Amino acid sequence: MGGFFAEYFGFINDPTAWVALITLIAMEVVLGIDNLIFISILTNKLPKENQKMARRLGIGAALIMRLILLATISFIVQATTPVFTLFGNSFSWRDLILIAGGLFLVWKATKEIHHTVDPIDKEDKSAIGQTVQLTMGAAVFQILLLDLVFSVDSIITAVGMTDEIAIMYIAVIFAVTVMLIAAEPLANFIDKNPTIVMLALGFLLMIGMTLIADGMGYHVPKGYIYSAMGFSALVEGLNMLARRKKRVDGNKH
Template sequence: MDILALFLDPAAWAALLTLIVLEVVLGIDNLVFIAILSNKLPVEQQAKARRVGLILALVMRICLLLLIGWLVTLQTPLFDLGISGEPGPYGEPTFETAFSGRDLILLVGGLFLLWKATKEIHHNMDPHDDSGEMLDRNKGPAQLAFSAAIAQIIALDLVFSVDSILTAVGMTNEIPIMVTAVVITVGIMLVAANPLAEFIEHNPTLVMLALAFLVMIGLVLIADGFGFHVPKGYIYAAMGFSVSVEILNIVKRGRRARRAKGAA
Protein backbone atom coordinates (compact mmCIF):
# COMPACT_ATOMS: atom_id res chain seq x y z
CA MET A 1 0.00 0.00 0.00
CA ASP A 2 1.23 3.50 -0.87
CA ILE A 3 2.38 5.41 2.24
CA LEU A 4 0.16 8.44 1.48
CA ALA A 5 -2.87 6.20 0.94
CA LEU A 6 -1.98 4.32 4.12
CA PHE A 7 -2.05 7.46 6.27
CA LEU A 8 -5.33 8.58 4.67
CA ASP A 9 -6.94 5.40 5.93
CA PRO A 10 -8.94 6.00 9.17
CA ALA A 11 -8.05 2.49 10.35
CA ALA A 12 -4.37 3.37 10.05
CA TRP A 13 -4.85 6.45 12.24
CA ALA A 14 -6.69 4.37 14.82
CA ALA A 15 -3.84 1.84 14.83
CA LEU A 16 -1.29 4.67 15.09
CA LEU A 17 -2.99 6.31 18.09
CA THR A 18 -3.40 2.95 19.81
CA LEU A 19 0.27 2.14 19.24
CA ILE A 20 1.42 5.53 20.56
CA VAL A 21 -0.58 5.07 23.77
CA LEU A 22 0.72 1.51 24.09
CA GLU A 23 4.33 2.53 23.45
CA VAL A 24 4.13 5.41 25.95
CA VAL A 25 2.77 3.08 28.64
CA LEU A 26 5.39 0.42 27.91
CA GLY A 27 8.08 3.13 27.82
CA ILE A 28 7.41 4.27 31.40
CA ASP A 29 9.63 1.47 32.74
CA ASN A 30 12.48 2.51 30.48
CA LEU A 31 12.05 6.19 31.33
CA VAL A 32 12.12 5.55 35.10
CA PHE A 33 15.31 3.52 34.74
CA ILE A 34 16.98 6.22 32.63
CA ALA A 35 15.91 8.92 35.12
CA ILE A 36 17.36 7.05 38.12
CA LEU A 37 20.57 6.13 36.32
CA SER A 38 21.18 9.60 34.87
CA ASN A 39 20.68 11.20 38.30
CA LYS A 40 23.81 9.33 39.46
CA LEU A 41 25.97 11.29 37.00
CA PRO A 42 27.51 14.74 37.49
CA VAL A 43 24.81 17.41 37.08
CA GLU A 44 26.20 18.75 33.80
CA GLN A 45 26.00 15.28 32.20
CA GLN A 46 22.54 14.20 33.33
CA ALA A 47 20.44 15.79 30.56
CA LYS A 48 22.94 14.58 27.92
CA ALA A 49 22.72 11.01 29.22
CA ARG A 50 18.91 11.08 29.01
CA ARG A 51 19.00 12.41 25.45
CA VAL A 52 21.63 9.92 24.32
CA GLY A 53 19.82 7.04 26.02
CA LEU A 54 16.46 7.85 24.41
CA ILE A 55 17.96 8.53 20.98
CA LEU A 56 19.74 5.17 21.15
CA ALA A 57 16.41 3.59 22.13
CA LEU A 58 14.84 5.18 19.03
CA VAL A 59 17.62 3.95 16.74
CA MET A 60 17.45 0.47 18.26
CA ARG A 61 13.69 0.20 17.83
CA ILE A 62 13.77 1.40 14.23
CA CYS A 63 16.55 -1.09 13.44
CA LEU A 64 14.48 -3.88 15.02
CA LEU A 65 11.48 -2.82 12.92
CA LEU A 66 13.60 -3.01 9.77
CA LEU A 67 14.64 -6.52 10.88
CA ILE A 68 11.08 -7.46 11.77
CA GLY A 69 11.31 -10.81 9.98
CA TRP A 70 14.27 -11.82 12.13
CA LEU A 71 12.70 -10.37 15.26
CA VAL A 72 9.60 -12.54 14.91
CA THR A 73 11.83 -15.63 14.81
CA LEU A 74 12.91 -14.79 18.36
CA GLN A 75 9.58 -16.26 19.45
CA THR A 76 10.52 -19.69 18.04
CA PRO A 77 11.66 -22.08 20.83
CA LEU A 78 15.41 -22.73 20.81
CA PHE A 79 15.46 -25.56 23.36
CA ASP A 80 13.20 -27.34 25.84
CA LEU A 81 14.25 -28.46 29.30
CA GLY A 82 11.53 -31.10 29.23
CA ILE A 83 10.35 -30.30 32.75
CA SER A 84 6.61 -30.09 33.37
CA GLY A 85 5.33 -27.66 35.96
CA GLU A 86 2.44 -28.37 38.29
CA PRO A 87 -0.86 -27.84 36.43
CA GLY A 88 -2.86 -24.71 37.16
CA PRO A 89 -6.47 -24.62 38.43
CA TYR A 90 -7.78 -25.38 34.94
CA GLY A 91 -5.18 -27.97 34.04
CA GLU A 92 -2.82 -25.59 32.23
CA PRO A 93 0.92 -25.62 33.04
CA THR A 94 2.02 -22.85 35.38
CA PHE A 95 5.25 -22.21 33.46
CA GLU A 96 6.95 -23.10 30.19
CA THR A 97 10.25 -24.91 29.80
CA ALA A 98 10.68 -24.26 26.07
CA PHE A 99 12.80 -21.12 25.76
CA SER A 100 12.93 -18.80 22.74
CA GLY A 101 15.37 -15.98 21.99
CA ARG A 102 12.84 -13.49 23.37
CA ASP A 103 12.53 -15.50 26.60
CA LEU A 104 16.31 -15.49 27.11
CA ILE A 105 16.50 -11.73 26.50
CA LEU A 106 13.71 -11.14 29.04
CA LEU A 107 15.39 -13.41 31.60
CA VAL A 108 18.78 -11.69 31.28
CA GLY A 109 17.13 -8.25 31.33
CA GLY A 110 15.05 -9.13 34.38
CA LEU A 111 18.09 -10.41 36.28
CA PHE A 112 20.07 -7.30 35.33
CA LEU A 113 17.21 -5.06 36.49
CA LEU A 114 16.96 -6.93 39.80
CA TRP A 115 20.71 -6.60 40.36
CA LYS A 116 20.79 -2.91 39.44
CA ALA A 117 17.71 -1.93 41.47
CA THR A 118 18.92 -3.89 44.53
CA LYS A 119 22.34 -2.23 44.28
CA GLU A 120 20.74 1.23 44.06
CA ILE A 121 18.47 0.49 47.04
CA HIS A 122 21.52 -0.54 49.06
CA HIS A 123 23.31 2.67 48.03
CA ASN A 124 20.30 4.78 49.04
CA MET A 125 20.14 3.06 52.43
CA ASP A 126 23.91 3.38 53.01
CA PRO A 127 25.33 6.07 50.67
CA HIS A 128 29.01 5.51 51.55
CA ASP A 129 31.79 3.88 49.62
CA ASP A 130 34.11 1.25 51.09
CA SER A 131 36.39 3.90 52.59
CA GLY A 132 33.51 5.38 54.60
CA GLU A 133 33.55 8.63 52.63
CA MET A 134 30.44 10.08 51.01
CA LEU A 135 30.35 9.63 47.25
CA ASP A 136 30.51 12.91 45.33
CA ARG A 137 28.77 12.87 41.96
CA ASN A 138 30.69 15.98 40.85
CA LYS A 139 34.13 14.38 41.32
CA GLY A 140 35.97 11.35 40.03
CA PRO A 141 36.20 9.86 36.54
CA ALA A 142 33.05 11.45 35.09
CA GLN A 143 33.71 10.13 31.56
CA LEU A 144 33.91 6.54 32.83
CA ALA A 145 30.70 7.03 34.82
CA PHE A 146 28.98 8.47 31.74
CA SER A 147 30.13 5.54 29.58
CA ALA A 148 28.98 3.03 32.19
CA ALA A 149 25.59 4.73 32.45
CA ILE A 150 25.12 4.70 28.66
CA ALA A 151 26.15 1.02 28.49
CA GLN A 152 23.55 0.10 31.11
CA ILE A 153 20.89 2.20 29.38
CA ILE A 154 21.63 0.43 26.07
CA ALA A 155 21.34 -2.99 27.75
CA LEU A 156 17.88 -2.18 29.15
CA ASP A 157 16.86 -0.40 25.94
CA LEU A 158 17.39 -3.68 24.09
CA VAL A 159 15.17 -5.62 26.49
CA PHE A 160 12.35 -3.06 26.47
CA SER A 161 12.66 -2.53 22.70
CA VAL A 162 12.27 -6.23 21.88
CA ASP A 163 9.20 -6.55 24.11
CA SER A 164 7.73 -3.30 22.80
CA ILE A 165 8.22 -4.09 19.10
CA LEU A 166 6.85 -7.63 19.44
CA THR A 167 3.76 -6.14 21.10
CA ALA A 168 3.44 -3.62 18.25
CA VAL A 169 3.62 -6.41 15.67
CA GLY A 170 0.44 -7.84 17.17
CA MET A 171 -1.34 -4.52 16.56
CA THR A 172 -0.48 -3.86 12.90
CA ASN A 173 1.60 -5.24 10.04
CA GLU A 174 2.40 -1.82 8.55
CA ILE A 175 6.04 -0.85 9.17
CA PRO A 176 5.47 2.92 8.43
CA ILE A 177 2.80 3.07 11.15
CA MET A 178 5.06 1.33 13.67
CA VAL A 179 8.04 3.58 12.83
CA THR A 180 5.86 6.71 13.15
CA ALA A 181 4.50 5.52 16.50
CA VAL A 182 8.02 4.83 17.81
CA VAL A 183 9.34 8.24 16.68
CA ILE A 184 6.40 10.09 18.28
CA THR A 185 6.69 8.04 21.48
CA VAL A 186 10.41 8.70 21.88
CA GLY A 187 9.74 12.41 21.19
CA ILE A 188 7.23 12.42 24.05
CA MET A 189 9.72 10.64 26.29
CA LEU A 190 12.45 13.16 25.40
CA VAL A 191 10.15 15.97 26.53
CA ALA A 192 9.15 14.14 29.72
CA ALA A 193 12.61 12.81 30.68
CA ASN A 194 14.06 15.94 32.34
CA PRO A 195 10.92 16.90 34.33
CA LEU A 196 10.53 13.30 35.54
CA ALA A 197 14.20 13.05 36.57
CA GLU A 198 14.05 16.41 38.39
CA PHE A 199 10.83 15.43 40.15
CA ILE A 200 12.42 12.17 41.33
CA GLU A 201 15.62 13.99 42.37
CA HIS A 202 13.73 16.60 44.43
CA ASN A 203 11.56 14.00 46.16
CA PRO A 204 13.89 11.38 47.71
CA THR A 205 11.04 9.11 48.80
CA LEU A 206 10.08 8.71 45.15
CA VAL A 207 13.54 7.31 44.39
CA MET A 208 12.92 4.33 46.68
CA LEU A 209 9.43 3.89 45.23
CA ALA A 210 10.81 3.97 41.68
CA LEU A 211 13.50 1.43 42.61
CA ALA A 212 10.80 -0.82 44.06
CA PHE A 213 8.99 -0.52 40.71
CA LEU A 214 12.18 -1.63 38.93
CA VAL A 215 12.43 -4.68 41.21
CA MET A 216 8.82 -5.55 40.38
CA ILE A 217 9.42 -5.02 36.65
CA GLY A 218 12.53 -7.23 36.83
CA LEU A 219 10.50 -10.01 38.45
CA VAL A 220 7.78 -9.61 35.81
CA LEU A 221 10.36 -9.89 33.02
CA ILE A 222 11.76 -13.07 34.57
CA ALA A 223 8.26 -14.52 34.97
CA ASP A 224 7.48 -13.63 31.35
CA GLY A 225 10.68 -15.35 30.28
CA PHE A 226 9.42 -18.53 31.97
CA GLY A 227 6.07 -18.20 30.17
CA PHE A 228 4.11 -16.93 33.16
CA HIS A 229 2.45 -13.81 31.72
CA VAL A 230 1.38 -11.20 34.27
CA PRO A 231 -1.28 -8.83 32.80
CA LYS A 232 0.36 -5.42 32.34
CA GLY A 233 -2.82 -3.69 33.51
CA TYR A 234 -2.35 -5.06 37.02
CA ILE A 235 1.25 -3.82 37.13
CA TYR A 236 0.49 -0.29 35.95
CA ALA A 237 -2.59 -0.05 38.19
CA ALA A 238 -0.42 -0.92 41.22
CA MET A 239 2.24 1.59 40.12
CA GLY A 240 -0.37 4.30 39.55
CA PHE A 241 -1.94 3.71 42.96
CA SER A 242 1.43 3.84 44.72
CA VAL A 243 2.44 7.03 42.92
CA SER A 244 -0.92 8.65 43.75
CA VAL A 245 -0.50 7.88 47.45
CA GLU A 246 3.07 9.21 47.41
CA ILE A 247 2.00 12.42 45.66
CA LEU A 248 -0.60 12.97 48.40
CA ASN A 249 2.17 12.49 50.97
CA ILE A 250 4.37 15.01 49.11
CA VAL A 251 1.54 17.56 49.05
CA LYS A 252 0.90 17.00 52.76
CA ARG A 253 4.58 17.45 53.62
CA GLY A 254 4.73 20.61 51.52
CA ARG A 255 1.74 22.15 53.29
CA ARG A 256 3.15 21.19 56.68
CA ALA A 257 6.50 22.80 55.79
CA ARG A 258 4.76 26.02 54.63
CA ARG A 259 2.72 26.20 57.86
CA ALA A 260 5.85 25.65 59.96
CA LYS A 261 7.67 28.36 57.99
CA GLY A 262 4.72 30.76 58.42
CA ALA A 263 4.54 30.10 62.15
CA ALA A 264 8.26 30.83 62.50
Protein backbone atom coordinates (compact mmCIF):
# COMPACT_ATOMS: atom_id res chain seq x y z
CA MET A 1 0.00 0.00 0.00
CA GLY A 2 2.83 2.34 0.95
CA GLY A 3 4.58 1.63 -2.34
CA PHE A 4 1.40 2.40 -4.30
CA PHE A 5 0.91 5.68 -2.42
CA ALA A 6 4.55 6.66 -2.91
CA GLU A 7 4.37 5.84 -6.64
CA TYR A 8 1.19 7.73 -7.46
CA PHE A 9 0.89 10.36 -4.72
CA GLY A 10 4.51 11.13 -3.94
CA PHE A 11 3.98 14.58 -5.50
CA ILE A 12 2.09 15.71 -2.34
CA ASN A 13 5.34 16.85 -0.73
CA ASP A 14 6.54 18.60 -3.91
CA PRO A 15 5.51 22.31 -4.15
CA THR A 16 6.28 22.33 -7.88
CA ALA A 17 3.81 19.49 -8.42
CA TRP A 18 1.10 21.46 -6.58
CA VAL A 19 1.68 24.41 -8.91
CA ALA A 20 1.38 22.03 -11.88
CA LEU A 21 -1.85 20.60 -10.43
CA ILE A 22 -3.48 24.02 -9.92
CA THR A 23 -2.38 25.20 -13.36
CA LEU A 24 -3.61 22.01 -15.03
CA ILE A 25 -6.98 22.19 -13.25
CA ALA A 26 -7.40 25.77 -14.50
CA MET A 27 -6.44 24.73 -18.03
CA GLU A 28 -8.82 21.74 -18.00
CA VAL A 29 -11.71 23.88 -16.75
CA VAL A 30 -11.09 26.49 -19.47
CA LEU A 31 -10.82 23.80 -22.17
CA GLY A 32 -14.08 22.31 -20.87
CA ILE A 33 -15.95 25.56 -21.65
CA ASP A 34 -15.94 24.70 -25.38
CA ASN A 35 -17.46 21.30 -24.71
CA LEU A 36 -20.01 22.73 -22.27
CA ILE A 37 -21.25 25.39 -24.73
CA PHE A 38 -21.81 22.71 -27.38
CA ILE A 39 -23.62 20.41 -24.93
CA SER A 40 -25.84 23.28 -23.71
CA ILE A 41 -26.90 24.37 -27.22
CA LEU A 42 -27.50 20.82 -28.40
CA THR A 43 -29.49 19.61 -25.38
CA ASN A 44 -31.67 22.75 -25.39
CA LYS A 45 -33.14 21.46 -28.66
CA LEU A 46 -34.47 18.35 -26.88
CA PRO A 47 -37.85 18.14 -25.13
CA LYS A 48 -37.65 19.67 -21.63
CA GLU A 49 -38.00 16.33 -19.87
CA ASN A 50 -34.95 14.91 -21.68
CA GLN A 51 -32.56 17.85 -21.43
CA LYS A 52 -31.14 17.22 -17.96
CA MET A 53 -30.59 13.50 -18.64
CA ALA A 54 -28.86 14.23 -21.98
CA ARG A 55 -26.53 16.75 -20.31
CA ARG A 56 -25.61 14.27 -17.58
CA LEU A 57 -25.04 11.50 -20.10
CA GLY A 58 -22.89 13.77 -22.26
CA ILE A 59 -20.73 15.03 -19.40
CA GLY A 60 -20.54 11.57 -17.83
CA ALA A 61 -19.35 10.21 -21.18
CA ALA A 62 -16.72 12.98 -21.32
CA LEU A 63 -15.40 11.89 -17.91
CA ILE A 64 -15.32 8.18 -18.85
CA MET A 65 -13.65 8.94 -22.19
CA ARG A 66 -10.94 11.08 -20.59
CA LEU A 67 -10.24 8.49 -17.88
CA ILE A 68 -9.95 5.76 -20.54
CA LEU A 69 -7.59 7.95 -22.57
CA LEU A 70 -5.50 8.57 -19.46
CA ALA A 71 -5.32 4.81 -18.90
CA THR A 72 -3.93 4.46 -22.44
CA ILE A 73 -1.58 7.39 -22.06
CA SER A 74 1.18 5.74 -24.13
CA PHE A 75 -1.18 5.56 -27.12
CA ILE A 76 -2.15 9.22 -26.70
CA VAL A 77 1.51 10.26 -26.68
CA GLN A 78 2.05 8.25 -29.89
CA ALA A 79 -1.01 9.97 -31.42
CA THR A 80 1.19 13.03 -31.98
CA THR A 81 3.64 11.03 -34.15
CA PRO A 82 3.25 11.87 -37.88
CA VAL A 83 1.58 9.08 -39.88
CA PHE A 84 1.76 10.66 -43.35
CA THR A 85 2.85 13.81 -45.16
CA LEU A 86 0.72 15.85 -47.56
CA PHE A 87 1.84 19.00 -49.43
CA GLY A 88 4.88 19.24 -47.18
CA ASN A 89 2.83 19.05 -43.94
CA SER A 90 3.03 16.07 -41.58
CA PHE A 91 -0.22 14.81 -40.07
CA SER A 92 -0.66 12.71 -36.92
CA TRP A 93 -3.78 10.94 -35.63
CA ARG A 94 -4.27 13.88 -33.26
CA ASP A 95 -4.21 16.29 -36.21
CA LEU A 96 -6.78 14.22 -38.10
CA ILE A 97 -9.07 14.03 -35.05
CA LEU A 98 -8.83 17.81 -34.55
CA ILE A 99 -9.56 18.53 -38.23
CA ALA A 100 -12.54 16.15 -38.27
CA GLY A 101 -13.87 17.64 -35.03
CA GLY A 102 -13.36 21.19 -36.29
CA LEU A 103 -15.23 20.44 -39.52
CA PHE A 104 -18.07 18.89 -37.55
CA LEU A 105 -18.26 21.93 -35.25
CA VAL A 106 -18.27 24.37 -38.19
CA TRP A 107 -21.00 22.34 -39.95
CA LYS A 108 -23.10 22.06 -36.78
CA ALA A 109 -22.76 25.73 -35.81
CA THR A 110 -23.53 26.89 -39.37
CA LYS A 111 -26.60 24.66 -39.48
CA GLU A 112 -27.86 25.98 -36.12
CA ILE A 113 -27.26 29.61 -37.18
CA HIS A 114 -29.25 28.93 -40.36
CA HIS A 115 -32.15 27.54 -38.32
CA THR A 116 -32.00 30.57 -36.01
CA VAL A 117 -31.94 33.36 -38.60
CA ASP A 118 -33.83 31.85 -41.56
CA PRO A 119 -37.45 33.07 -41.45
CA ILE A 120 -40.04 30.28 -41.56
CA ASP A 121 -43.62 30.67 -42.74
CA LYS A 122 -46.22 29.86 -40.12
CA GLU A 123 -47.67 27.02 -42.15
CA ASP A 124 -44.21 25.46 -42.56
CA LYS A 125 -43.15 25.68 -38.92
CA SER A 126 -44.65 22.41 -37.77
CA ALA A 127 -43.19 20.40 -40.64
CA ILE A 128 -39.74 21.93 -40.32
CA GLY A 129 -39.85 21.66 -36.55
CA GLN A 130 -40.09 17.90 -36.86
CA THR A 131 -36.87 17.72 -38.84
CA VAL A 132 -35.05 20.17 -36.56
CA GLN A 133 -36.17 18.39 -33.37
CA LEU A 134 -33.40 16.16 -32.07
CA THR A 135 -33.88 12.72 -30.60
CA MET A 136 -32.16 11.76 -27.36
CA GLY A 137 -29.95 9.23 -29.17
CA ALA A 138 -28.88 11.69 -31.87
CA ALA A 139 -28.00 14.34 -29.27
CA VAL A 140 -25.94 11.93 -27.14
CA PHE A 141 -24.17 10.59 -30.27
CA GLN A 142 -23.16 14.10 -31.40
CA ILE A 143 -22.01 14.95 -27.87
CA LEU A 144 -19.88 11.79 -27.82
CA LEU A 145 -18.23 12.76 -31.13
CA LEU A 146 -17.21 16.16 -29.77
CA ASP A 147 -16.27 14.64 -26.40
CA LEU A 148 -13.69 12.53 -28.22
CA VAL A 149 -12.13 15.58 -29.93
CA PHE A 150 -12.04 17.72 -26.79
CA SER A 151 -10.86 14.77 -24.67
CA VAL A 152 -7.86 14.09 -26.92
CA ASP A 153 -6.94 17.80 -26.84
CA SER A 154 -7.42 17.88 -23.07
CA ILE A 155 -5.26 14.81 -22.37
CA ILE A 156 -2.45 15.93 -24.70
CA THR A 157 -2.46 19.28 -22.85
CA ALA A 158 -2.19 17.40 -19.56
CA VAL A 159 0.69 15.24 -20.83
CA GLY A 160 2.55 18.37 -21.94
CA MET A 161 2.27 19.94 -18.47
CA THR A 162 3.17 17.11 -16.08
CA ASP A 163 4.50 13.54 -15.92
CA GLU A 164 2.47 12.66 -12.80
CA ILE A 165 -0.46 10.45 -13.79
CA ALA A 166 -2.24 11.13 -10.47
CA ILE A 167 -2.16 14.89 -11.14
CA MET A 168 -3.74 14.29 -14.55
CA TYR A 169 -6.53 12.17 -13.04
CA ILE A 170 -7.28 14.72 -10.30
CA ALA A 171 -7.34 17.64 -12.77
CA VAL A 172 -9.62 15.81 -15.24
CA ILE A 173 -12.07 14.66 -12.54
CA PHE A 174 -12.18 18.15 -11.00
CA ALA A 175 -12.73 19.84 -14.39
CA VAL A 176 -15.54 17.47 -15.41
CA THR A 177 -17.17 17.93 -11.98
CA VAL A 178 -17.18 21.69 -12.58
CA MET A 179 -18.76 21.05 -16.00
CA LEU A 180 -21.46 18.92 -14.36
CA ILE A 181 -22.27 21.66 -11.82
CA ALA A 182 -22.23 24.47 -14.41
CA ALA A 183 -24.16 22.63 -17.15
CA GLU A 184 -27.67 23.30 -15.84
CA PRO A 185 -27.25 27.04 -15.07
CA LEU A 186 -25.45 27.66 -18.37
CA ALA A 187 -28.08 25.81 -20.43
CA ASN A 188 -30.91 27.68 -18.66
CA PHE A 189 -29.15 31.02 -19.19
CA ILE A 190 -28.66 30.31 -22.91
CA ASP A 191 -32.28 29.16 -23.23
CA LYS A 192 -33.66 32.33 -21.59
CA ASN A 193 -31.49 34.72 -23.61
CA PRO A 194 -31.90 34.17 -27.38
CA THR A 195 -29.09 36.59 -28.28
CA ILE A 196 -26.69 34.47 -26.22
CA VAL A 197 -27.50 31.51 -28.48
CA MET A 198 -26.14 33.37 -31.52
CA LEU A 199 -23.06 34.47 -29.57
CA ALA A 200 -22.43 30.90 -28.40
CA LEU A 201 -22.83 29.59 -31.97
CA GLY A 202 -20.29 32.19 -33.07
CA PHE A 203 -17.93 30.85 -30.39
CA LEU A 204 -18.42 27.31 -31.72
CA LEU A 205 -17.60 28.49 -35.25
CA MET A 206 -14.41 30.13 -34.00
CA ILE A 207 -13.46 27.05 -31.96
CA GLY A 208 -14.12 24.81 -34.97
CA MET A 209 -11.88 26.91 -37.21
CA THR A 210 -9.21 26.92 -34.50
CA LEU A 211 -9.30 23.11 -34.28
CA ILE A 212 -8.93 22.86 -38.08
CA ALA A 213 -6.02 25.33 -38.07
CA ASP A 214 -4.35 23.45 -35.21
CA GLY A 215 -4.76 20.15 -37.05
CA MET A 216 -3.23 21.72 -40.17
CA GLY A 217 -0.18 22.79 -38.17
CA TYR A 218 -1.08 26.46 -37.60
CA HIS A 219 -1.26 26.79 -33.83
CA VAL A 220 -3.41 29.65 -32.54
CA PRO A 221 -2.63 30.50 -28.86
CA LYS A 222 -5.65 29.63 -26.69
CA GLY A 223 -5.22 32.94 -24.84
CA TYR A 224 -6.22 34.88 -27.96
CA ILE A 225 -9.32 32.73 -28.46
CA TYR A 226 -10.57 33.00 -24.90
CA SER A 227 -9.75 36.72 -24.72
CA ALA A 228 -11.92 37.29 -27.81
CA MET A 229 -14.70 35.15 -26.32
CA GLY A 230 -14.48 37.01 -23.00
CA PHE A 231 -14.61 40.41 -24.70
CA SER A 232 -17.62 39.38 -26.81
CA ALA A 233 -19.39 38.04 -23.72
CA LEU A 234 -18.69 41.30 -21.88
CA VAL A 235 -20.15 43.39 -24.74
CA GLU A 236 -23.23 41.15 -24.88
CA GLY A 237 -23.58 41.48 -21.10
CA LEU A 238 -23.61 45.27 -21.42
CA ASN A 239 -26.23 44.99 -24.20
CA MET A 240 -28.40 42.81 -21.95
CA LEU A 241 -28.15 45.36 -19.12
CA ALA A 242 -29.08 48.16 -21.54
CA ARG A 243 -32.12 46.22 -22.80
CA ARG A 244 -33.22 45.44 -19.25
CA LYS A 245 -32.93 49.11 -18.26
CA LYS A 246 -35.07 50.12 -21.28
CA ARG A 247 -37.75 47.61 -20.27
CA VAL A 248 -37.76 48.90 -16.68
CA ASP A 249 -37.98 52.53 -17.87
CA GLY A 250 -40.76 51.59 -20.29
CA ASN A 251 -42.77 49.93 -17.54
CA LYS A 252 -42.44 53.04 -15.36
CA HIS A 253 -43.95 55.18 -18.10
